[in-house]
Amino acid sequence: MSKNPCIDICKFADEICLGCGRSKREIKAWKKLDKAERHTVLAESAQRLQALKAKGRSKSR
Incomplete structure (x- = not known):
């Protein structure tokens, strides 16, 4: 997995x-997803994340 x-x-x-x-829905469902579904997510x-970086709204560390 x-x-x-x-x-x-x-x-x-x-x-x-x-x-x-990930979306809130994807986060909540993560443990129930199979391998293919996780790969898609x-x-x-x-x-x-790439789109957010392009808009200048990237994660900060």
Whole structure:
């Protein structure tokens, strides 16, 4: 199974976590998703994080 992508930066903009890029729904469902579903979520969340960075709303460390 895919490792949980949470990096403990749980701040949200428009229902998307600025830390991992997942939606609140995806975060809640993570443990119940199968491997293929997790892979899809990870790919979509990576795209969301790139879009947030392009808008200048990236995660801060």
